[in-house]
Amino acid sequence: MTDAANLQRLKLGVEGHVARVTLDRPDVRNAFDDATIVELTAAFRALGDDPNVRVIVLAANGPAFCAGADLNWMKRMAGYSEAENRADALGLATMLNTVYACPKPVIARVQGDAYAGGMGLVAVCDIAIAASTAQFCLSEARLGLMPATIAPYVIRAMGARAAHRYFVTAERFDAAEALRLGFVHEAVEAEQLDARVEAIASAIVANSPNAVRECKQLVTDLASTEIDDALIGETAERIARIRASDEGREGVRSFLEKRKPSWLG
Structure with missing residues (x-):
């Protein structure tokens, strides 16, 4: 298993x-940056390979589950070239797919708001249990961007x-709408959140580890088109391109500068 002592953001x-x-x-x-992405990727790879682990709970400390991208990371990205944005976005896309493809079931314990990339983290989990007070938002279009890697x-x-x-x-x-949509x-x-998460985790642990692994893979294989390297690369290409566009740069700048973007006049 990955060395928990070396984790700074998890x-x-x-x-x-x-x-x-x-x-x-x-x-x-709990906004994430490039360092958080590296740690999440390493943690889920290690836990996926750990024969003792049968289920993983993805949780968060504090009032919010995940607000998306960290502001300091966004400031650095604002100056990236399209090629640098592509490499950066591919790291995020790879992390999301690592959680999604983890051979162990993953339960999202959503105790608070999940915005933008935070919704992506919820979506890559197999099971999502939310507090009724949680709010959700795909906010990228406000910044002149799009939720490509999480899409x-x-x-x-x-x-x-x-x-x-x-x-x-x-x-x-709100969470009621997220439930209605099946998100x-x-x-x-x-x-009641912890009790429900614990009950579901216990139900999984009670089942055959091999059957659980095969059942998860069955759903992945049969549900829809496989998320492969080509699709991962394509989504990274799309977000890199729009981040480097005029409106993408303007949207991020206006957000960081706490002003209206130019397209609002």
Whole structure:
């Protein structure tokens, strides 16, 4: 298993057959940067290979689950070339696919808001249990961007019809709506969240490890078109291109400078 002592942005622990990966940057609403992406990728690869681990819970400390990209990371990205953006985006796309393709079932414990890339993290998990107070938002279009790297997973989780709306409106919606769309499996009161996550994890642990692994793979193989290297590369190419575009740069700058983007007049 990956060395938990070397993790700076995550907490990692295993109790029995249940592993817990916890986003641990509550001061920035658990927004992720390139270092977080590296740690998540390493953690899920290691836990996926650990024969003792049968289920993984992805959780977060603080009031928010994940607010998407870290502001300091966005500031650095604002000056990236298209090639640099492509390499950066490919790291994110690879991390998302590492969680999605992990041979162990992954449960998202969504105790608070999940915005932009945070919705991607929820979508790549096999099971999502949310607190009823959690809010969700695909906010990229407000910044002149698009949710390209998370799109294959979010579309699978909420369906194309809902994605058509929320990708282009960047509206916030609540846990009840996320449940109605099928984006989360349950929306429960905050005080019930841990009990429900624990119950589902226990149900998985009680099953045959090999059967669980094969069942997860069965769904992946049969549900829809495989998410392969070509698609991962394509989504990274799309976000890199739009990040480097005039509107992409203007959107990020206006957000960081706390002003309206130029297309709002």
